[in-house]
Amino acid sequence: MPVRQQRESTPRIRGVADIVICLDCTGSMGPCINGVKNNLKAFVDNLLTENTNNPLEWKAMAVGYRDIDDKKAPAFEGFQNTFTDNQGILKDQIDAFDAIGGGDEPESLLDALYRIAHELCWPHEIGKAHRIVVVFTDATCKEEMNQSTVSGDRSYNKIIDVYSSGHFKLFLYAINFHIYKTICEKIPKSVFFPQGETYKEVIANLTKTGFEKVMAQLGKSVSGASDILTEEVLDAGTGGVPADDLS
Numbered sequence: 001m002p003v004r005q006q007r008e009s010t011p012r013i014r015g016v017a018d019i020v021i022c023l024d025c026t027g028s029m030g031p032c033i034n035g036v037k038n039n040l041k042a043f044v045d046n047l048l049t050e051n052t053n054n055p056l057e058w059k060a061m062a063v064g065y066r067d068i069d070d071k072k073a074p075a076f077e078g079f080q081n082t083f084t085d086n087q088g089i090l091k092d093q094i095d096a097f098d099a100i101g102g103g104d105e106p107e108s109l110l111d112a113l114y115r116i117a118h119e120l121c122w123p124h125e126i127g128k129a130h131r132i133v134v135v136f137t138d139a140t141c142k143e144e145m146n147q148s149t150v151s152g153d154r155s156y157n158k159i160i161d162v163y164s165s166g167h168f169k170l171f172l173y174a175i176n177f178h179i180y181k182t183i184c185e186k187i188p189k190s191v192f193f194p195q196g197e198t199y200k201e202v203i204a205n206l207t208k209t210g211f212e213k214v215m216a217q218l219g220k221s222v223s224g225a226s227d228i229l230t231e232e233v234l235d236a237g238t239g240g241v242p243a244d245d246l247s
Contacts, residue, residue: 016129017047017058018083018122022112023094024137025064025077026102031203032136037094044087059083059123062093065112066102068146073101075108079115083123102139109141110159111149113170117162131168138195138202140177156183163187175202 023033047058063078081093116133123129145154152158156179163170169189174180176194184192195202 015056016124017056017132018124018129019058019060019132019134020116020120021060021062021090021094022109022116022133022135023062023064023097024066024102024107024109024135024139025073025097025099026066026107026139027100028102028138028199028203029136030099032138033094033097033099036136037091040091040094041087044090057129059085060090061120062090062097063112063116063120064097065108067106068108068111068142068148070101070103072103073098076112076115079119082121106140106142107137108146109135109137109139110154110156111142111145113159114145114149114162117166117168126166131166132171133163133168134171135174137172137174138199140175141179143179159183160186163190175199 021036023029023036025033047056047060061078061081061083063076063081065076066073068075077097078093084090084093113133113135122131141156143155145158147154150158160183162168163183164187168187170184170187171191171193172180172184173193173195176197180192181194184190195205
């Protein structure tokens, strides 16, 4: 079942969303990257659907990550990209990612999340738009960030602090892993969608579900309400993606 944290009072922002699609680009993720890329239209179509009360203003971009300790391929890609509301440009950003490298688990998702918060040129200031980060990964993450990313506290608690104070919302489609569960429980209005216990289960579940359905439902979650995640969605604990569709 999807996991999300308890309600917490956050500013109500109507109709504005800045979205980052963050993809694990290691070698095993080819089916996932292709699935997201091929069904991006379903996601964008739902972003473009006008809510009767409040049309959504949105911009999105894509970034990729691997293993910062593996020198066979860049650890981070796409961080030079810019936010766009053009579907073609967004697809081109994802097209540029190759599923290569990474070595053995774990990967450097915590570093990627920190860099997303601190290195990207977000279109809106904190509190002026919903900041949504969507992650797809089949792997666990390193329990500490690299020293080249941040000094001091390098644990996942740093991510929780940064994302909570920055009013980020994290949608995490991933292997079942305790750090992912904890992060999404503690970052307000974030949702963890565990996809299985192994790589094969994760890819099989996402493929079986169909990326068109996943991306369409995700788009509905973002565009379907003035406060992005409605109380009804939070009460259901699904973040807009029916639990039955993810099993």
